[in-house]
Amino acid sequence: MTAITRDQAQALAALIATMRPDWQTPGILKALSDARARGTGWDLAHAALYAAQDPSVRTPAVIALPGDHWRGRAIGDGTPLHFDRCPEPGHGSYRVDNCGACRSETLEATAPRVTEPGGVPMPDDVRAHIDRLKERSR
Numbered sequence: 001m002t003a004i005t006r007d008q009a010q011a012l013a014a015l016i017a018t019m020r021p022d023w024q025t026p027g028i029l030k031a032l033s034d035a036r037a038r039g040t041g042w043d044l045a046h047a048a049l050y051a052a053q054d055p056s057v058r059t060p061a062v063i064a065l066p067g068d069h070w071r072g073r074a075i076g077d078g079t080p081l082h083f084d085r086c087p088e089p090g091h092g093s094y095r096v097d098n099c100g101a102c103r104s105e106t107l108e109a110t111a112p113r114v115t116e117p118g119g120v121p122m123p124d125d126v127r128a129h130i131d132r133l134k135e136r137s138r
Protein backbone atom coordinates (compact mmCIF):
# COMPACT_ATOMS: atom_id res chain seq x y z
CA MET A 1 0.00 0.00 0.00
CA THR A 2 1.35 3.34 -1.00
CA ALA A 3 0.18 5.97 1.44
CA ILE A 4 -0.28 9.54 0.34
CA THR A 5 2.90 11.62 0.45
CA ARG A 6 3.21 15.02 2.06
CA ASP A 7 3.51 16.72 -1.35
CA GLN A 8 0.46 14.87 -2.66
CA ALA A 9 -1.56 15.76 0.45
CA GLN A 10 -0.62 19.43 0.13
CA ALA A 11 -1.60 19.46 -3.55
CA LEU A 12 -4.87 17.65 -2.83
CA ALA A 13 -5.66 20.00 0.07
CA ALA A 14 -4.98 23.02 -2.15
CA LEU A 15 -7.30 21.64 -4.84
CA ILE A 16 -10.07 20.89 -2.36
CA ALA A 17 -9.71 24.35 -0.77
CA THR A 18 -10.33 25.95 -4.16
CA MET A 19 -13.41 23.80 -4.70
CA ARG A 20 -14.70 24.17 -1.12
CA PRO A 21 -13.91 27.78 -0.22
CA ASP A 22 -15.63 27.24 3.14
CA TRP A 23 -12.91 24.68 4.05
CA GLN A 24 -9.47 25.92 5.14
CA THR A 25 -6.31 24.24 3.83
CA PRO A 26 -4.84 23.52 7.31
CA GLY A 27 -8.04 21.70 8.33
CA ILE A 28 -8.03 19.68 5.12
CA LEU A 29 -4.35 18.76 5.66
CA LYS A 30 -5.11 17.68 9.23
CA ALA A 31 -7.97 15.45 8.02
CA LEU A 32 -5.78 13.95 5.28
CA SER A 33 -3.08 13.25 7.84
CA ASP A 34 -5.58 11.68 10.26
CA ALA A 35 -6.95 9.47 7.45
CA ARG A 36 -3.67 8.47 5.79
CA ALA A 37 -3.65 4.97 7.34
CA ARG A 38 -7.13 4.20 5.97
CA GLY A 39 -5.92 3.39 2.46
CA THR A 40 -3.65 4.20 -0.42
CA GLY A 41 -3.07 7.69 -1.70
CA TRP A 42 -5.68 6.98 -4.37
CA ASP A 43 -8.21 5.78 -1.78
CA LEU A 44 -7.65 8.88 0.30
CA ALA A 45 -7.84 11.23 -2.70
CA HIS A 46 -11.13 9.69 -3.82
CA ALA A 47 -12.61 9.71 -0.31
CA ALA A 48 -11.53 13.32 0.26
CA LEU A 49 -13.02 14.47 -3.04
CA TYR A 50 -16.29 12.61 -2.43
CA ALA A 51 -16.54 14.15 1.03
CA ALA A 52 -15.73 17.61 -0.34
CA GLN A 53 -18.29 17.23 -3.14
CA ASP A 54 -21.11 16.59 -0.67
CA PRO A 55 -22.55 19.97 0.40
CA SER A 56 -24.05 18.38 3.51
CA VAL A 57 -20.51 17.68 4.79
CA ARG A 58 -19.71 20.76 6.86
CA THR A 59 -16.05 20.25 7.80
CA PRO A 60 -13.05 18.48 6.28
CA ALA A 61 -12.70 16.43 9.49
CA VAL A 62 -15.32 14.11 7.98
CA ILE A 63 -12.69 12.90 5.48
CA ALA A 64 -11.01 10.88 8.24
CA LEU A 65 -14.26 9.39 9.54
CA PRO A 66 -15.94 6.25 8.21
CA GLY A 67 -18.74 6.96 5.73
CA ASP A 68 -20.05 6.71 2.20
CA HIS A 69 -17.09 8.68 0.88
CA TRP A 70 -14.88 5.60 1.56
CA ARG A 71 -17.07 3.07 -0.23
CA GLY A 72 -15.33 3.21 -3.59
CA ARG A 73 -18.22 4.60 -5.58
CA ALA A 74 -17.60 4.79 -9.28
CA ILE A 75 -17.59 8.21 -10.88
CA GLY A 76 -21.11 9.04 -12.02
CA ASP A 77 -22.89 6.84 -9.49
CA GLY A 78 -24.79 9.85 -8.23
CA THR A 79 -27.15 9.82 -11.18
CA PRO A 80 -28.85 6.48 -11.75
CA LEU A 81 -28.98 5.17 -15.28
CA HIS A 82 -32.56 5.46 -16.45
CA PHE A 83 -34.29 5.28 -19.80
CA ASP A 84 -37.87 4.79 -20.87
CA ARG A 85 -38.50 1.26 -22.10
CA CYS A 86 -40.40 0.13 -25.18
CA PRO A 87 -44.06 -0.42 -24.20
CA GLU A 88 -44.60 -3.28 -26.69
CA PRO A 89 -45.09 -6.69 -25.06
CA GLY A 90 -41.76 -8.52 -24.81
CA HIS A 91 -39.67 -5.41 -25.61
CA GLY A 92 -39.13 -4.24 -22.04
CA SER A 93 -35.35 -4.56 -22.14
CA TYR A 94 -35.02 -2.09 -25.02
CA ARG A 95 -35.00 1.71 -24.97
CA VAL A 96 -38.21 3.21 -26.30
CA ASP A 97 -36.21 5.43 -28.68
CA ASN A 98 -33.97 2.59 -29.90
CA CYS A 99 -35.89 -0.69 -29.73
CA GLY A 100 -34.09 -3.53 -31.48
CA ALA A 101 -37.17 -5.77 -31.25
CA CYS A 102 -39.35 -3.16 -33.01
CA ARG A 103 -36.72 -2.77 -35.76
CA SER A 104 -36.52 -6.52 -36.18
CA GLU A 105 -40.30 -6.86 -36.45
CA THR A 106 -40.45 -4.03 -39.01
CA LEU A 107 -37.75 -5.66 -41.12
CA GLU A 108 -39.43 -9.03 -40.86
CA ALA A 109 -42.78 -7.57 -42.00
CA THR A 110 -41.23 -5.88 -45.06
CA ALA A 111 -38.80 -8.65 -46.02
CA PRO A 112 -39.43 -10.36 -49.37
CA ARG A 113 -41.25 -13.64 -49.01
CA VAL A 114 -39.47 -16.70 -50.33
CA THR A 115 -41.92 -18.70 -52.42
CA GLU A 116 -39.55 -21.50 -53.35
CA PRO A 117 -37.95 -23.74 -50.77
CA GLY A 118 -34.24 -23.49 -50.09
CA GLY A 119 -33.25 -19.93 -50.67
CA VAL A 120 -33.69 -16.25 -51.27
CA PRO A 121 -35.96 -15.00 -54.05
CA MET A 122 -34.20 -15.17 -57.39
CA PRO A 123 -33.91 -11.90 -59.30
CA ASP A 124 -35.83 -11.90 -62.58
CA ASP A 125 -32.74 -11.38 -64.77
CA VAL A 126 -30.99 -14.36 -63.17
CA ARG A 127 -34.12 -16.47 -63.62
CA ALA A 128 -34.29 -15.47 -67.30
CA HIS A 129 -30.62 -16.33 -67.82
CA ILE A 130 -31.09 -19.80 -66.28
CA ASP A 131 -34.16 -20.40 -68.43
CA ARG A 132 -32.15 -19.49 -71.58
CA LEU A 133 -29.36 -21.91 -70.56
CA LYS A 134 -31.91 -24.65 -69.99
CA GLU A 135 -33.40 -24.07 -73.45
CA ARG A 136 -29.96 -24.25 -75.09
CA SER A 137 -29.06 -27.51 -73.39
CA ARG A 138 -32.10 -29.27 -74.75
Ligand SMILES: [Zn+2]
Pocket residue numbers: 086087088091094099100101102103
Ligand atom coordinates in the same frame (compact mmCIF):
# COMPACT_ATOMS: atom_id res chain seq x y z
ZN1 LIG B 1 -40.18 -2.28 -29.19
